[in-house]
Amino acid sequence: MIPAELDIPPDWEELDLSELHGTLLVVGEPNAGKSSFSRYLYGRMNASRTRVALIDGDPGQATLGPPTTITLALKLDGVPPGEMPDSSEFVRRSFIGSTTPYRHMLPMLVGAARLVSAANQAGVETIVYDTCGLVQPDSGGLSLKQAKIDLLRPETVFAIRNGHELDALLRPLRRSRRTRLVELAPSEYARVRSMATRQAHRASQYRRYFSGSGVQRFNWSKLAVFPKPGFSPGRLVALEDRLGFTLALGVVVEVERTARQVSLLTPLPSPDGVDAIQIGDIIIDTGTFHDRIIS
Ligand SMILES: Nc1ncnc2c1ncn2[C@@H]1O[C@H](COP(=O)(O)OP(=O)(O)O)[C@@H](O)[C@H]1O
Ligand SMILES: [Mg+2]
Structure with a gap:
């Protein structure tokens, strides 16, 4: 199920998903539309395949679990975007202990490894991994993303970017054969949410x-x-x-x-x-x- 209210830019629609498998990591700054794209990608993959999982890897503006956790979910068909799946579905959570990965990067990596391994054990073939927006070098976000890519070895990294804000992360990836890189522009409907909106959402x-x-x-x-x-x-x-x-x-x-x-x-x-x-x-x-x- 693809959320009805979602704007789908042409380059999203034109993606050829037939070759995609393994872990698909979605990166971008806060409000780039990572979660919207991840849910879209999950919806499209899930319509044509059976063993697809979504991992919500953002403990701040979480989509599949309460804040401070990251969550693996299978079978989201009946779950509207923004609602937490209940435990009758296959759901695994890992606690980060904070709403930001800052100072909590080890639990972010341990949790990532734990959830991906649970998905693999459950027979999942494709994982859409929606990440947090911490990507800048000075906050440690760059190291976190690089370590996560090294750890999870995603088959494809989807980078949603406006301009050059992800260059520090993407420059070496563009030259590496470790992962395929697909760069996408954000939807024109992507909206910045204020700190107050984020707090109220949590x-x-x-x-x-x-x-x-x-x-x-x-x-x-x-x-x-x-x-x-x-x-x-x-x-x-x-x-x-x-x-x-x-x-x-x-x-x-x-x-x-x-x-x-x-x-x-x-x-x-x-x-x-x-x-x-x-x-x-x-x-x-x-x-x-x-x-x-x-x-
Ligand atoms: N393709 C889209 N269609 C409609 N709204 C979007 C789209 N992309 C982003 N938005 C809106 O912009 C805001 C940020 O998007 P979100 O996907 O949560 O970003 P991120 O996960 O990168 O922080 C949200 O309010 C979301 O509804
Ligand atoms: Mg998000």
């Missing part, structure tokens, strides 16, 4: 994600806590399974230090299967669902 995603949540108590002396039990009210955490996938997010509501008990607001119906708690670097106000980065 708040609405958290609100939806935590709606219907209950409070679960955990004794942290019985669980692994990474990196250490730095619980404080409002702190966002991930409840992880044995393989490190995110079962659910939680927000700390109460800490009883002597009893080593922490109460979390979480949509997870039962603590069964929780192997570890991963502490995030985000505080969430559970009234407004505004988030704040703490390191």
